[in-house]
Amino acid sequence: MKHINSYIFLMLLAFASCNCFAQNTTANDNKEHTFLYKKQLNPNPAFNGIKQRAWWKEDIVYQIYPRSFKDSDGDGIGDIKGIISKLDYLKSLGIGIVWLSPCFASPNDDNGYDISNYKAIMKEFGTMQDFDNMLKGMHDRGIKLVLDLVANHSSDEHEWFKQSRSSRTNPYREYYHWWPAERGKPAHRWSFFDVNEDAWKYDSLTNAYYLHYFSQKQPDLNWENPKLRQEIYSIMRFWFDKGVDGFRMDVIPYISKDTSFPPIPKSFNGDYVGYYSYGPHLHDYLQEMNKEVLCKYDITTVAEGIGVNADRVQLFVAPERNELQMLYQGEALGNGMLPREFKKLDPKGYSLPVLKKVYTKWDSIFALKGWNTIFLANHDQPRMVTRWGNDNDQYRELSSKLLTTFIMSMRGTAYYYNGDELGMSNIKFDSIGDYKDIESINRYKFLQKTGGDLQGFIEAQKMTARDNSRTPMQWDNQKNAGFSSGTPWLKVNSNYTWVNVDSENKDAHSVLNYCRKMVQLHKSSPALIYGQYQVYDIDDPFVYAYTRTQGKERMLIVLNFSNKVVDYQINSSVLYKGMKERINNYSSTTIKGRTVTLKPWQAIIYQLF
Numbered sequence: 101m102k103h104i105n106s107y108i109f110l111m112l113l114a115f116a117s118c119n120c121f122a123q124n125t126t127a128n129d130n131k132e133h134t135f136l137y138k139k140q141l142n143p144n145p146a147f148n149g150i151k152q153r154a155w156w157k158e159d160i161v162y163q164i165y166p167r168s169f170k171d172s173d174g175d176g177i178g179d180i181k182g183i184i185s186k187l188d189y190l191k192s193l194g195i196g197i198v199w200l201s202p203c204f205a206s207p208n209d210d211n212g213y214d215i216s217n218y219k220a221i222m223k224e225f226g227t228m229q230d231f232d233n234m235l236k237g238m239h240d241r242g243i244k245l246v247l248d249l250v251a252n253h254s255s256d257e258h259e260w261f262k263q264s265r266s267s268r269t270n271p272y273r274e275y276y277h278w279w280p281a282e283r284g285k286p287a288h289r290w291s292f293f294d295v296n297e298d299a300w301k302y303d304s305l306t307n308a309y310y311l312h313y314f315s316q317k318q319p320d321l322n323w324e325n326p327k328l329r330q331e332i333y334s335i336m337r338f339w340f341d342k343g344v345d346g347f348r349m350d351v352i353p354y355i356s357k358d359t360s361f362p363p364i365p366k367s368f369n370g371d372y373v374g375y376y377s378y379g380p381h382l383h384d385y386l387q388e389m390n391k392e393v394l395c396k397y398d399i400t401t402v403a404e405g406i407g408v409n410a411d412r413v414q415l416f417v418a419p420e421r422n423e424l425q426m427l428y429q430g431e432a433l434g435n436g437m438l439p440r441e442f443k444k445l446d447p448k449g450y451s452l453p454v455l456k457k458v459y460t461k462w463d464s465i466f467a468l469k470g471w472n473t474i475f476l477a478n479h480d481q482p483r484m485v486t487r488w489g490n491d492n493d494q495y496r497e498l499s500s501k502l503l504t505t506f507i508m509s510m511r512g513t514a515y516y517y518n519g520d521e522l523g524m525s526n527i528k529f530d531s532i533g534d535y536k537d538i539e540s541i542n543r544y545k546f547l548q549k550t551g552g553d554l555q556g557f558i559e560a561q562k563m564t565a566r567d568n569s570r571t572p573m574q575w576d577n578q579k580n581a582g583f584s585s586g587t588p589w590l591k592v593n594s595n596y597t598w599v600n601v602d603s604e605n606k607d608a609h610s611v612l613n614y615c616r617k618m619v620q621l622h623k624s625s626p627a628l629i630y631g632q633y634q635v636y637d638i639d640d641p642f643v644y645a646y647t648r649t650q651g652k653e654r655m656l657i658v659l660n661f662s663n664k665v666v667d668y669q670i671n672s673s674v675l676y677k678g679m680k681e682r683i684n685n686y687s688s689t690t691i692k693g694r695t696v697t698l699k700p701w702q703a704i705i706y707q708l709f
């Protein structure tokens with residue numbers, strides 16, 4: 101009888117591990133699950149008793165743009181062996197997760213966001229063995245690896261598309277969105293990267309148009325086709341079975357389309373970016389993805405939440421919906437951008453009260469369930485110190501430290517972009533010839549065709565172009581900043597002679613060493629990770645002040661987002677008998693009673709007693 105019982109138990113265990121009890125226990129809500137391999141949580145006893153803990157809530161995510169991180173073979177392009185050579189550096193930062201921008205086979209029309217083989221490594225980046233060695237090297241150092249799943253579209257050089265465009269009866273035809281030309285031109289769809297802003301490309305081979313929200317070389321995949329969805333799930337299992345710890349999901353809100361392709365509803369008032377995220381079966385597909393793949397692994401998922409506004413985010417990340425775990429949004433990024441202009445900053449700058457209100461609203465959304473993300477930069481954004489701080493000589497380091505403090509003291513998983521730990525700033529190209537990004541190049545061509553203001557565009561791009569954050573990582577003050585022995589694929593910022601890892605390692609007060617201290621403070625503090633957020637003086641134009649409270653631990657964060665000296669009066673509703681400074685980007689501070697005299701770009705975290 102005993103043997104039969106253990107046999108039944110083993111059968112149940114096998115069933116549980118290969119099939120999910122999707123209705124109530126999933127990877128999302130962290131209830132005890134029968135993962136084959138479950139990651140350990142931070143053993144710090146200070147975290148004992150905290151509910152719904154998760155490694156992906158506690159670890160800091162460090163995004164690597166592989167093309168620009170470290171080149172090991174002198175071809176001027178970053179590669180996986182280059183990353184392997186810097187694994188101890190990553191460990192020294194204290195980060196827990198690496199988000200690696202796409203490393204899969206690609207013709208690089210959009211620097212890897214146009215994938216031609218989802219189960220192969222880009223040849224410029226190395227081999228699958230290199231990848232396996234990198235993954236092991238990260239895991240050996242306690243660092244998890246999250247890959248970038250680009251599944252809204254593939255490259256037009258993917259075998260699927262080659263087959264699909266070859267004939268209307270090819271078995272892969274329905275892997276993409278085709279519109280037969282005999283039906284006339286389909287209703288307009290706007291394209292992010294097309295020179296004519298047109299997302300339909302006519303293809304004479306089968307006398308039909310295909311859809312591409314992004315470049316012509318990035319045809320949109322047809323998720324309405326269950327065969328295509330199963331192909332994507334197979335790709336996900338391939339990487340998860342290798343031990344990859346999650347996916348950042350590129351423009352995932354766009355994957356479902358109304359395949360009748362009607363004119364965009366008037367209610368959207370021409371907002372294609374928003375409209376694309378309202379496909380009819382989006383959540384059906386995310387729930388199917390979770391049931392078929394995600395809930396079987398102890399992994400994390402984060403949606404690039406393009407087009408998703410605050411009132412929809414819980415549809416993606418509420419645990420009971422069994423979809424994804426996190427979503428990052430762009431609402432805050434519009435602050436200080438001129439409306440109806442292409443990525444052009446308002447010369448008056450951004451509004452700190454607006455920034456505080458957006459982040460406070462998003463924090464309130466996750467007060468009861470789901471989990472937020474906190475970021476100020478990534479490979480699509482300019483360098484955070486240029487965009488949100490002050491990158492002049494006087495304040496570049498101070499404001500970099502302040503922004504780092506903000507990202508790692510708000511509630512939500514901190515997403516940190518490679519090079520920001522050095523205070524790397526925008527390169528501000530003077531000529532379109534310096535740009536490599538299809539978005540900048542094709543926008544320039546669009547303006548040339550339409551008689552737009554080319555010089556004005558170049559000036560605006562100095563502040564907002566994506567290439568600003570893609571210049572090579574600055575390792576030392578040697579040739580090419582130690583990034584490559586060859587000619588870098590993109591120019592190196594000339595400030596590399598003093599803004600670099602080697603110099604900053606040697607300076608106890610560098611941006612880099614401040615970042616390391618802030619990472620350690622974040623990891624040691626339940627309040628900074630899980631604590632309730634409360635903002636004060638939200639209309640103050642210069643100071644962002646908030647508390648984080650978890651049990652008895654209370655932290656007060658005060659950030660002076662300005663070039664001014666400000667006497668900040670700690671809000672009377674913040675009750676404390678004493679306080680202890682936990683981190684400060686200045687060596688001294690003047691406090692009289694409840695008034696803290698904040699120097700320009702001063703950041704302080706006080707523990708309150």
Ligand code: TEU
Pocket residue numbers: 210213214250292314350351404406479480539566
């Ligand atoms: O970004 C989606 C997207 O909208 C970006 O193109 C970005 O917001 C744009 O710069 C706005 O002007 C994802 C990737 O992060 C991006 O790098 C890719 O180019 C894009 O999708 C296509 O895959």
